[in-house]
Amino acid sequence: MQDLVNIFVKSVFIDNMIFAYFLGMCSYLAVSKTVKTAVGLGTAVIFVLGITVPINYLLENFVLKAGALAWVPFVDLADVDLSFLSFIMFIAVIASMVQLVEMIVEKVSPALYGALGIFLPLIAVNCSILGGALFMQERQYSTIAEATAFGLGSGFGWLLAIVAIAAIREKIRYSNVPAPLRGLGITFIITGLMGIAFMSFMGIQL
């Protein structure tokens, strides 16, 4: 259990998707004008990362990895290595899961759909989702629970980052920023400063 909490905390603060790896930067910059929409998109990212990372983990360990097909009975597939297919499989899983989640949410909870609906299609091409899958592959988590903790943690870190920048941008509208830096430029600088602040979490262990 402690391992899981540790992975979660590490992916929220130290390996933060935005501040350490710049993943999902495009939507981070585009949808951070108000706190309300930022919360909506952030929640959708947690949701989708929490679902796709474990699914891609299963895919990686039972289909794609070298020797992963050894469980297939009757035929000997133990030395088949499909890992070159991982990009296309991951993106297919992500695109179809996003579609599925959208349909389920629409059926089950119209209120939630109203809040998340417009953000879900955006998420299929959000780098942080595919990035989550690829980091999961690279770091080789040993159980599905660890992969899930990583997925949820990364999503939560992303939410934290986008809500924080949205709150700052709402305030900065009233200050006198040098004209050429207005909008994009000042957002970059603030994100950089926040990244420096987040680096002070480096080395935290529970």
Add this chain to the structure above:
Amino acid sequence: MSEKKEALFSKKNRKLMTDPLDGSNPISVQVLGICSALAITVQVEQAFVMSLAVMAVLLFGNMIVSAMRNLIPSRIRIIVQLVIVAALVILVNELLKAFMPDVSEKLSVFVGLIITNCIIMGRLEAFALGNKVWPSLLDAVGNSIGYGWILVVVAFFRELFGSGKIFGLQIIPESFYEAGYMNNNMMILPPMALITVALIIWAQRSRNTDLIEEN
């Protein structure tokens, strides 16, 4: 669509190629493809290889999508584009692994992330789906060079000030270090990439005041 045959490098076509270098630069103006631009700019070599990889994917992606634009049903176009791009990225990744294993190691997941690089999807959606093959090709060349130069400039400053090297060659002479000069380790850390890009944006917008945004 005009029936008149256009010269290959007519004024309009040349504009497609030169606009993205400055006035509609994918990174600093259209805000596309930021993710990878920031993460792999610690060294010029990585930035250079990454720009070439993006260029290859964008060139072929734009051409293929533009050639198929009348065949792709618009409801499933995102999936079709993702599959085309993913296939191209797999090719690029395998080539990098085979011929430049150490650079490929350093780029790690960011080669795979070209798939969701907004610059690719953005250009496919905004341009290739509505234009013929040749203009799409020029658009791809322009945008990938516009993307590449920012990457290389950012990487240039980060590598020069961060480790005193360019392309892995020592630039700042030994005597400087003996006189007390120190590398600015800050430049190697991720947040400085953001601030370097912000400075480029600042410089560009002070020169070209049309690009200034409302607060």
